[in-house]
Amino acid sequence: MQNCRISASRIVYEVLNTEVIAIDFHTGNYYAIVHVAKQIWQLIEQEIPVTEIVRIISNHYQCDPNKVSSDVQQFIDELLEEGLVTACSIEQFTAPPPFPSEGWEYDVPRLQRYTDVQNLLLLDPIHEVTDAGWPEKLEPSKH
Numbered sequence: 001m002q003n004c005r006i007s008a009s010r011i012v013y014e015v016l017n018t019e020v021i022a023i024d025f026h027t028g029n030y031y032a033i034v035h036v037a038k039q040i041w042q043l044i045e046q047e048i049p050v051t052e053i054v055r056i057i058s059n060h061y062q063c064d065p066n067k068v069s070s071d072v073q074q075f076i077d078e079l080l081e082e083g084l085v086t087a088c089s090i091e092q093f094t095a096p097p098p099f100p101s102e103g104w105e106y107d108v109p110r111l112q113r114y115t116d117v118q119n120l121l122l123l124d125p126i127h128e129v130t131d132a133g134w135p136e137k138l139e140p141s142k143h
Contacts, residue, residue, distance in 0.1 A: 001050040001073055004085040006041075011084055015042065018102075022084055030114050031084065036061075037109035039099055040075060049090045050076060060099050061106035068106075075109040082111065 006013070013022035020033040020041045033041050036057065043053045054072050058065040079085040 001054075001069070002076060002080065002087050003047075003049050003090045004044060004076060004080060005047055005088045006045055007084055007086050013041075015045075024083060026083065028115070029082070031082070032112040032114070034110075034112070035104050036107055037075060037111065040072060040109050043096060044076075044079075044085060046093070046096050047088075047090055048093050048096060052093065052095075056096070056099075057106075063106050071108050075111065078111050082113070084111075 010026045011022050011024050013020055015038070018034060018038065020031075020038050022031040022033065024030070039057065039060075040053055043056060048056070050072060054065060054069045057063070057072065058068045061068075076085065080087065
């Protein structure tokens with residue numbers, strides 16, 4: 001299983017009550033990451049290894065670890081393909097606190113992509129940032 005971290009240099013995101021909203025300034029796409037997918041995102045944000053993410057989600061929802069493993073890997077593959085996360089190695093990590101009981105049932109984690117404001121987002125100079133990500137703006141070139 002591929003461990004990963006959030007691509008901070010190309011996206012900005014906000015964690016809300018039931019979802020994460022992420023905007024990719026390279027493509028102009030924005031994403032809704034809801035329920036179980038939100039919880040996986042929060043674990044990725046803490047740089048938790050994928051095997052540990054599977055264990056946490058399986059225990060929290062009392063689900064078959066093989067089913068959760070497959071679902072989590074498919075979700076992470078989609079995040080990698082979209083460029084929202086990058087592959088990394090994780091040597092050490094701190095176990096996260098348990099998720100609060102939010103009354104959710106286990107559902108397959110999904111990434112919802114929206115392209116309807118793509119042109120507007122690509123025109124906005126907010127995406128012109130350094131490798132450190134937003135709000136570190138690129139210096140104008142001097143010609």
